[in-house]
Amino acid sequence: MSHTVPAVPIRACAVILRDRHMCLIHRERPDGDQYSLPGGLVHPGEEVPAALARELSEELGLNLAELSSGPELRWVQDQITTRPGSKAPFRRLHLIHVLHLPPDVHHAIADTEQDAEDHTRIVWTELDRASALHLYPAVGEALSTLTGVRGQTSPAPVLLQPVTDRTFRWR
Structure with a gap:
């Protein structure tokens, strides 16, 4: 069976919550700080949940199989921007999940991004x-819609405003 590459690259990522704090990858850039949700591209033939599990393991050292509850797809966001130094459009479809961590798992997450050469810092920030x-x-x-309460029935995924050159500036 051959697997085709989707026309728009899909990025699976997660808002990881512990209490009212959120896990972010913090990059210091010349034009200012940028904070990224952990995650990455879905490989051809890979299912989205498997891609998210792989990315969270590679970046944070987090093993989703060890958790009692998994991530839930919450938002979808389309992106078409131009990146500095390139005239070609940069396109992604972000599938954004929410994952509530139990208190004892927080310490299992790495302090630096494990698959980045510069070992970018992992930070916990108040929601x-x-x-x-x-x-x-x-x-x-969209973060303002999160209550941080576990066990609630999750709403259907919501399409967020797209990321464009008018709404987002690369740093």
Whole structure:
């Protein structure tokens, strides 16, 4: 069976919550700080849940199989931007999950991004503060809809405003 590459690359990522804190990858850039949701591209033939599990393991050292509950797809966000130094459009479809961690698992997450050469810092930020940061993907406004309460029935995924050159600036 051959696997075709989707026309739009799909990125699986997660808002990882512990209490009212959120796990982010913090990059210091010349034009300002950028905070990314952990995650990455889905490989051809790979299922989205498997891709998310792989990425969270590679970046954070987090093993989703050890958790009592898994991530839930919450938002979808389309992105078409231009990146500095390139005129070609940069396209992604972000599938953004929410994952509530039990308190004992928080310490199992790495302090630095494990698959980055520069070992970028992993930070825990208060959820209310995180919504005002320069986030990738641009989920700041959507974060206000999270209650942080476990066990609630999750809403159907919601299509967020697209990420465009008018709404997002690369740093």
